[in-house]
Amino acid sequence: MASDDSSKPSAPDLPAYLQEPLERQSPDRLESIAxxxxxxxxxxxxxxxxxxxxxxxxxxxxxxxxxxxxxxxIATDPEAYEDVPTSGAYITIKETKPGYHxxxxxxxxxxxxxxxxxxxxxPKQGTGSNTAQ
Numbered sequence: 001m002a003s004d005d006s007s008k009p010s011a012p013d014l015p016a017y018l019q020e021p022l023e024r025q026s027p028d029r030l031e032s033i034a035x036x037x038x039x040x041x042x043x044x045x046x047x048x049x050x051x052x053x054x055x056x057x058x059x060x061x062x063x064x065x066x067x068x069x070x071x072x073x074i075a076t077d078p079e080a081y082e083d084v085p086t087s088g089a090y091i092t093i094k095e096t097k098p099g100y101h102x103x104x105x106x107x108x109x110x111x112x113x114x115x116x117x118x119x120x121x122x123p124k125q126g127t128g129s130n131t132a133q
Contacts, residue, residue: 052108059092059106066091069103074119081105084116093121 011019025033066076069091076091078084089107094115096102103118 048108056090060090061093061103065093065103069119072119072123074103078105081116083114091118 014022022030022033069076075081078086078089084105085107089105091103092106093101094104101121103121105116105118107114
């Protein structure tokens with residue numbers, strides 16, 4: 001089906017400070033902006049992935065700590081947890097307040113980091129809350 005050339009395309013949900021200047025641009029300039037926006041989005045995705053890999057490398061628990069959890073009969077498989085995704089999630093240690101360290105699942109959900117409580121690093125600290133905010 002052919003589109004009606006007289007109809008202006010509907011704009012995405014953009015703030016006026018972006019939309020109004022765009023509408024004043026020439027077709028050539030808009031194409032340049034579109035190319036740049038595509039390249040910028042690709043770069044930002046790569047940056048986010050690089051930051052994710054770096055953060056994970058810094059925070060992920062080692063094999064010895066995973067063995068310790070398993071010895072305590074605490075599941076280290078994300079499938080054992082209802083809200084934890086099976087890919088991209090890893091176990092980390094968080095300090096909720098000075099001296100209190102807990103294991104959490106951590107993963108990226110779009111632009112946000114998500115966490116789910118697992119157990120205290122030191123069992124004598126108690127179990128704390130169920131999830132991290």
